[in-house]
Every structure is written in structure tokens, then in C-alpha cells.
Amino acid sequence: MSLRLYDTATRQQRDLDPVVPGKVGIYHCGLTVQGPPHVGHIRKEVVFDVLRRWLERAGYEVTIVANVTDIDDKILAKGREQGRPWFAVAYENERALHAAYEVLGCRPPTYEPRATGVVPEMIELMETLIEHGHAYPAENGSGDVYFDVRSWPAYGELSNQHVDDMQAAPDAPADGKRDPRDFALWKGHKEGDPESASWPTPWGRGRPGWHLECSAMAAKYLGTEFDIHGGGLDLRFPHHENEIAQSRAAGQPFARLWMHNAMLNLSGAKMSKSVGNTLMVSEVVKRVPAIALRYYLVAAHYRSIIEFTEESLQEAAVAFERIEGFVRRADETVRAAGGDVAPGDVGDAFAAAMDDDLGVPAAVAVLQGDVTRGNTLLASGDSAELREVLATVRAQLDVLGLDPLSDHWAATSTSAADEALAPLVEALLAQRQEARAAKDFATADRVRDQLAAAGIDIEDTAQGPRWSVKGT
Numbered sequence: 001m002s003l004r005l006y007d008t009a010t011r012q013q014r015d016l017d018p019v020v021p022g023k024v025g026i027y028h029c030g031l032t033v034q035g036p037p038h039v040g041h042i043r044k045e046v047v048f049d050v051l052r053r054w055l056e057r058a059g060y061e062v063t064i065v066a067n068v069t070d071i072d073d074k075i076l077a078k079g080r081e082q083g084r085p086w087f088a089v090a091y092e093n094e095r096a097l098h099a100a101y102e103v104l105g106c107r108p109p110t111y112e113p114r115a116t117g118v119v120p121e122m123i124e125l126m127e128t129l130i131e132h133g134h135a136y137p138a139e140n141g142s143g144d145v146y147f148d149v150r151s152w153p154a155y156g157e158l159s160n161q162h163v164d165d166m167q168a169a170p171d172a173p174a175d176g177k178r179d180p181r182d183f184a185l186w187k188g189h190k191e192g193d194p195e196s197a198s199w200p201t202p203w204g205r206g207r208p209g210w211h212l213e214c215s216a217m218a219a220k221y222l223g224t225e226f227d228i229h230g231g232g233l234d235l236r237f238p239h240h241e242n243e244i245a246q247s248r249a250a251g252q253p254f255a256r257l258w259m260h261n262a263m264l265n266l267s268g269a270k271m272s273k274s275v276g277n278t279l280m281v282s283e284v285v286k287r288v289p290a291i292a293l294r295y296y297l298v299a300a301h302y303r304s305i306i307e308f309t310e311e312s313l314q315e316a317a318v319a320f321e322r323i324e325g326f327v328r329r330a331d332e333t334v335r336a337a338g339g340d341v342a343p344g345d346v347g348d349a350f351a352a353a354m355d356d357d358l359g360v361p362a363a364v365a366v367l368q369g370d371v372t373r374g375n376t377l378l379a380s381g382d383s384a385e386l387r388e389v390l391a392t393v394r395a396q397l398d399v400l401g402l403d404p405l406s407d408h409w410a411a412t413s414t415s416a417a418d419e420a421l422a423p424l425v426e427a428l429l430a431q432r433q434e435a436r437a438a439k440d441f442a443t444a445d446r447v448r449d450q451l452a453a454a455g456i457d458i459e460d461t462a463q464g465p466r467w468s469v470k471g472t
Contacts, residue, residue, distance in 0.1 A: 003058065003355050005228070006303060008236060008258040009158055013357055018227050019256065023061045025226035026052070027218040027255070029235055030112070032069040032210075034078050034089065036096035039279050039297070039308065040264040042104060044232050046294060046401070047261045047302045047358075049106040051228075053399050054354050057346075065221045066109040067214060068094055070116050071207055076197060086197055100281040103290045104297075105401045105408050111221045115213040119199045122208055122216045125250055126185050126201075134249040135185055138176030143188020143204030146172070149181050152245045158258065159237035169238065171209060183242050184209035211242035218243075219252060229255035233262050261302040279308070291324070291402060291409055292317035298400050301361050324404045326371045327397070330378055330390040331405060337382035343398045344391030354399065367396045429458070429465050 004013045018024050028048050031041055048064065055062045070090040079086035094114075101108055126145050129135035134151045138144040149155045155163055168180030172187060189198040189205040198205040218226065224247075231240065240258065247254040266279070284293055287310075296316035300306050334341050346354075347370070353362035374389040397403040404410070428447050435443035448458055458465055 003055070004357055005257060005259055006357050008260050011160075014257060016227070017256065018060070019223070019225055022059070023063070024055050024228065025063045025065075025222040026228045026230065027065045027067075027214070027222055027226060028229070029214060029231035029239065030066040030068050030109075031093075031097050032072055032074065033091075033093035033097060034072070034074040036093055037100045037281050039281055039284055039293070040232075041097075042100050042106075042281050043264050043297050043306070044230070044261050045101060045106050046104060046297045048230060049401055050298060050360065050399065051259075051358060052107065053401060054358065057399060063111075063222065064109045065111045065113070065217065067217050068097070068112060068114045069210065069213065070094065070114045071197060072210060076193060079194075086194060096282070103281065103285055103412075104294045105291070105406075113217045113221065115208050115217075118213060118216045118220060119208065121220050122186070122212050123201050125212065125216050125219075125246070128250045129185070129246060132249060132251070134246075136178065137203040138188070140176040141204075142173075142176050143186070143201075143206045144172055144176050144184055145186035145201075145203055145206075145209075146177055146182040147185055147242065147246055147249075148178060149183070149245065150179055152249050154248070155245050156241065158241045158244055161237070161241075183211060183238065185212045185246065211239055212246065214239070215243050215247040215250075215252075215254075218254070219247070224251075225253035226255060228257050228259055230259040230261070233260040236260055262305045264297075264306045264308055266308050284313070288313055288317045290412065291404065292320045295320040295323075295400075295402055298360055298402065299364050302358055320402070323367070323371050323393075323397070323402075326374050326378070327390065327393060327404055330374055330386060333378060333382050334387055334390065339382065339387065341387050341390045341394065343395040343403065344388070346395045346399060347392050350396050350399075360400065363396065363400075367393060367400075370396070433465070 003016045005016060006012070007014045016024070026048065028044065031037055045066075048066075052062050052064055068090075071086065075090050076086050078089045082089065098108070100106075126135060129147065130137070130145075133148075135145055135147050138146060149163055156166070163181060166181050168174060169177075169183040172184040174180045186201065186203070186206050186209055188203070189195075189207070198207050218229070229240065229243075236258075244254060281293075288296075293313070296313055297306070299316060299319075331341065347366065350363050350366045353359040353366060356362070370389055370393050374386065374393060377383060377386040377389060380386075394403050394405065398406065402409075428451060432444045432447040435441070435447065451458055
């Protein structure tokens with residue numbers, strides 16, 4: 001079975017049919033860096049990281065482009081509020097985005113262009129649209145340039161709307177527009193804005209409109225026709241609708257397939273800065289391990305809304321702890337017998353689930369079934385069958401970016417504090433073992449209770465006691 005994905009444009013599942021056989025080009029809209037990323041933002045990053053991993057496992061050469069919108073009205077406003085240059089605000093939050101990528105095990109995009117880095121390409125695209133009769137400079141001398149939505153009969157195709165039913169585009173005053181629904185390709189320099197936030201054009205100094213930048217970046221780094229364009233469902237209109245219109249009006253085929261992930265909601269409302277209900281990634285990973293947060297974001301289908309609660313987050317952490325516990329115990333059992341197990345094949349059922357519109361929930365059900373089988377085998381110690389199950393589970397977790405024995409998670413699971421703590425815990429465990437050997441169970445229990453009070457979990461296994469810090 002080949003990979004089938006739900007195409008927002010046609011509203012049906014379609015086979016992936018790459019422009020270039022063996023290669024897949026993906027563009028997904030990155031963050032407007034007026035603030036650090038919250039878990040709602042990072043869900044999209046995790047979704048496309050899983051897609052990339054699955055495609056690469058299938059043998060595709062994958063190129064992912066995710067832009068950074070490093071200039072817009074909100075960034076300029078933040079700069080004024082904080083008394084700092086707008087680009088300092090943007091760069092600080094761009095670094096926070098990269099930290100969130102790293103902490104959740106997302107591989108960085110192949111290319112991560114900034115809007116300010118493709119201004120020449122945006123100017124060329126506007127010139128083409130004006131020449132074709134699809135764009136015009138504002139007649140009020142503001143320096144704005146607008147896309148003429150009525151010049152493009154297909155406008156509204158992605159969001160299944162008719163232009164007469166749409167509200168006015170709120171991105172610029174209507175006095176310079178032919179139609180209130182026309183959207184800004186370029187915004188003329190305004191009095192009070194820093195000179196550094198503008199570039200010269202044939203129509204005066206100004207800066208990019210939000211939509212134009214993505215069309216320019218996608219074409220520059222992936223070509224005028226590419227395979228998948230993605231982002232959060234809230235971007236379908238107006239952002240992605242406008243991208244399609246301006247790119248195709250300029251004669252570019254643009255994206256073959258549109259892939260949108262659903263929102264992450266808090267108490268029934270979309271998580272966004274505007275309603276003040278954000279949960280920063282940097283804060284959430286203080287309450288649960290980062291790998292558990294990734295599992296929480298991965299386990300739901302990408303087109304399903306996640307209703308974020310602390311209870312559901314903790315439940316996910318417990319569920320993943322069971323999976324991770326099997327992997328670590330099985331690995332220790334195999335190593336104790338002089339073996340080593342690397343990730344193997346994911347199995348037919350897991351692959352079929354992933355090929356069905358990236359069906360992670362069904363794939364996780366397969367994974368959990370394999371873990372249950374593995375735990376049964378583990379009770380009998382090392383065996384060829386246990387090694388096979390461990391290899392399968394590790395391969396499945398690798399696709400999801402959740403293999404606790406991978407280089408990334410192995411490097412992040414041991415902190416300097418843990419390294420300092422280890423000799424003390426090991427010494428106490430040795431005392432406990434000596435007490436148990438001498439049948440001094442009161443002393444053995446007292447040592448265990450002391451460790452538990454200090455936040456150390458002890459698990460007795462056939463290979464000896466294992467310890468971990470609670471919540472990690």
C-alpha cells in the first residue's frame with residue numbers, strides 16, 4: 001500500500017505522487033516570531049517531523065522548508081512595547097523556537113528561510129502579478145500593493161468559499177483597495193515605523209505582506225511545483241488561500257497536495273496568544289518529561305483536535321512510561337546476555353496504519369500490543385523472540401521520534417544532577433542488597449523508603465534493582 005494523505009483542497013485521500021520520483025518536497029508554514037512557541041504551535045512541528053521520518057523510512061529523499069516570519073505588525077509592536085529593535089525580538093523568539101524543536105526531538109528543517117531574506121523574490125513575484133493583471137499598487141500613494149481577488153476566478157477554492165461571501169481583508173485600510181477583500185502583498189512604510197523595517201521597491205519603501213513571503217520562499221527552495229504544503233488548519237483561510245491565488249496567478253502550479261493539522265485547544269478554545277491561554281513548551285517540559293509531551297502530541301490523529309488538560313497530559317506520560325519501561329528492561333536483559341538490539345522492521349500492521357493518512361493512533365495501538373507481548377516474553381529472560389519484539393518496537397518508536405535509546409533521548413535523559421546522584425543511589429542500593437542477602441528485611445525496606453522519600457523509584461528485576469528519578 002502506498003502512502004495516502006487527506007488533501008484539504010480536494011477533500012479526499014489521495015496517493016502521494018511526487019513531482020520527482022523518489023523525492024518529496026514539503027513546505028509548511030513556520031512561526032511568526034513575536035513570542036516563544038506554545039504547545040499548540042509545536043504540534044504542527046511534531047506532525048511534520050513524523051511525516052518526514054515515515055517518508056525517509058520508505059526510501060524517499062525528503063526536503064522540508066519551514067519559514068520564519070521575522071517581520072510583521074505584531075513584531076514591530078512588540079519592539080515598541082519593549083523598547084528594543086524589532087529584529088532583536090524576532091531573533092530571540094526564533095531561538096526559542098529552535099530550542100523547542102530540540103527539546104521535543106524534532107529534526108530541524110532542511111531549509112528555514114526568513115521572510116526578510118527573500119525580499120528580491122517577493123518584488124519579482126509582485127511585478128509578475130501586476131503584469132498579468134492580478135495585482136495593483138494602491139492608488140492613494142501609500143506604497144501598498146494588493147492582489148485583486150476578483151481577477152482570479154478560482155479564489156476561494158481551498159476553503160470552499162465564494163468571494164461575495166467573504167469579509168473584508170483586515171490587513172490594510174480599504175481606502176487604497178479596489179475591493180475590500182483584496183489582500184496586501186506589500187505594505188508601504190508608515191510614519192513611526194523604523195526605517196530598518198522597510199525595503200525599496202518600484203512603488204516606494206515598504207515591507208512584506210504575510211502571504212507573499214511563503215509563495216516566494218516555497219518557489220525559491222522547492223521550485224514552482226512541489227509535493228506537499230502544510231500547516232495548522234487555522235491557516236487554510238486566508239493565508240493558504242491567498243498563497244494559492246497569488247502563486248497560480250503568477251503561472252506557478254504550486255503545491256500538489258494540502259495537508260492541515262487540527263488545533264490544540266485549551267478548555268474548548270483555540271490555543272493562541274490573543275486569548276491569553278498559552279502554554280509555553282519551555283514551561284510544559286518542566287511538568288512532564290519532554291519525550292512524554294511529544295508522545296502526547298503524536299498519539300492523536302493529526303486531523304483530530306486535542307483538548308489540552310493537565311490530566312490528559314499526565315495520562316499520556318503514564319502511558320509512555322509503560323512503553324519506555326519495556327524498552328529499557330528488554331534492552332538491559334539482552335545486553336546482560338551479551339547481545340545488542342537495533343531498530344528493525346515496523347511490521348505490516350504498523351506500516352498499514354501509517355500509510356492510511358498517517359494513522360498514528362492505529363499505529364500506536366499496534367505498538368502497545370507489541371509492548372504487551374514483549375512484557376510477557378520478558379518474564380522468561382532473554383530469547384530470540386524477545387529480541388525480535390524489541391527490534392520492532394524500537395523501529396516503531398523511531399518513526400514516531402520516541403525511541404528512548406536513540407542518541408537524542410539518551411543524551412537528554414541523563415543530566416549532570418543525575419550523574420552526581422548515581423554513585424549515592426548505587427551505594428544505598430548495595431546496602432539494601434546486602435541487607436536482603438542477610439535477611440535483614442527491616443533495613444532493606446528502610447533504605448527503599450528513604451530512596452522513595454527522596455523521589456527515587458526502585459524496580460527489582462531479574463538483572464538486579466533499577467532506579468529512576470520520579471517523573472523522568
